[in-house]
Amino acid sequence: MSQSYAAPGQLWLLPQSEQEVLGFDYRRVLEVVERTYRAVDTSGPNSPVKTIIDDPDDHSLSYSMVAKDVASDTVCFKAVYEFDPARTRDGYRFHSFIFIADDTTGAPIALMDVVKLGPLRSSATSALFARAACPDARSALVVGTGVQGQMALPMLLAALPELDRLQVFGTYADGLRAVQNSVDGREVTIADDLRKAVGEADIVIGASGLSVTETVQREWMKPGALAVLLGYGVHDVFHGADYRIATNITQMHITCGKLRAADGSLPPVDAELPDILLGRAPARRNPDDVVFAYNSGMAVTDAALGRYIADLALAAGRGNRVDFW
Numbered sequence: 122m123s124q125s126y127a128a129p130g131q132l133w134l135l136p137q138s139e140q141e142v143l144g145f146d147y148r149r150v151l152e153v154v155e156r157t158y159r160a161v162d163t164s165g166p167n168s169p170v171k172t173i174i175d176d177p178d179d180h181s182l183s184y185s186m187v188a189k190d191v192a193s194d195t196v197c198f199k200a201v202y203e204f205d206p207a208r209t210r211d212g213y214r215f216h217s218f219i220f221i222a223d224d225t226t227g228a229p230i231a232l233m234d235v236v237k238l239g240p241l242r243s244s245a246t247s248a249l250f251a252r253a254a255c256p257d258a259r260s261a262l263v264v265g266t267g268v269q270g271q272m273a274l275p276m277l278l279a280a281l282p283e284l285d286r287l288q289v290f291g292t293y294a295d296g297l298r299a300v301q302n303s304v305d306g307r308e309v310t311i312a313d314d315l316r317k318a319v320g321e322a323d324i325v326i327g328a329s330g331l332s333v334t335e336t337v338q339r340e341w342m343k344p345g346a347l348a349v350l351l352g353y354g355v356h357d358v359f360h361g362a363d364y365r366i367a368t369n370i371t372q373m374h375i376t377c378g379k380l381r382a383a384d385g386s387l388p389p390v391d392a393e394l395p396d397i398l399l400g401r402a403p404a405r406r407n408p409d410d411v412v413f414a415y416n417s418g419m420a421v422t423d424a425a426l427g428r429y430i431a432d433l434a435l436a437a438g439r440g441n442r443v444d445f446w
Contacts, residue, residue, distance in 0.1 A: 289347025327355030
């Protein structure tokens with residue numbers, strides 16, 4: 122981009138308030154994320170796995186990632202800190218940011234809050250899983266009503282516009298209303314019987330938090346359905362699924378501690394999303410397979426979407442520049 126993000130010695134700050142006013146095109150977000158995953162296979166080691174500190178008593182969760190999106194020559198450094206992730210102490214705190222830089226000029230681009238970016242890239246990944254594994258899907262259920270749950274249906278509709286039955290299951294009235302209001306002109310039904318709703322859904326998105334009170338069981342899934350683990354809520358499907366896919370198997374083994382069986386084992390994963398998108402691996406073996414998708418996200422998509430959001434913000438004249446270096 123010919124325009125300057127910040128003058129030499131300055132750092133451009135893009136907090137949540139400066140991003141909320143930007144108009145995100147969900148179809149464009151899907152394109153950016155899909156392009157990024159397609160490039161992962163041939164771009165070399167540009168998205169190392171996470172470095173994680175995960176306290177066994179769920180006191181806090183911290184992790185960091187670094188990645189490079191080769192398509193936009195953008196480097197990303199991401200840090201996340203969650204305090205009380207299980208919401209057991211009534212003191213939950215979430216703080217995260219990414220720093221992105223232009224790897225063609227060496228210039229910093231921005232320091233960004235990721236409250237908007239994270240759900241965008243995660244929901245786009247879920248939608249790509251859904252389009253690959255259930256291209257003819259007509260019904261979807263979101264389990265969970267937090268930020269991820271509220272973004273899931275709009276992104277699914279961007280990928281699968283023929284969806285005509287949308288349901289949400291959750292326990293918080295405000296969250297349920299937010300999910301219902303997330304898709305203009307479309308009806309979203311609140312499910313009061315999780316088992317029944319799961320049995321009717323082609324796509325089930327597990328977007329609950331650690332404090333989830335009711336989880337989807339494998340036996341409830343109908344033949345040919347897909348369960349995507351975006352947060353919590355569909356763990357039981359993992360071990361009983363007929364076919365398993367993930368964004369990245371190595372990263373999954375680092376981040377999926379709560380999915381392990383009592384003996385610490387994990388069933389094999391059959392395919393990774395980049396290979397599926399490139400046509401090198403199928404998204405399912407048989408039409409009746411119950412497919413489980415592990416959506417762990419990859420920092421390379423943070424880099425790509427960070428650049429996309431930064432360019433939107435630059436065009437809109439948003440953000441604040443401070444003398445930093």
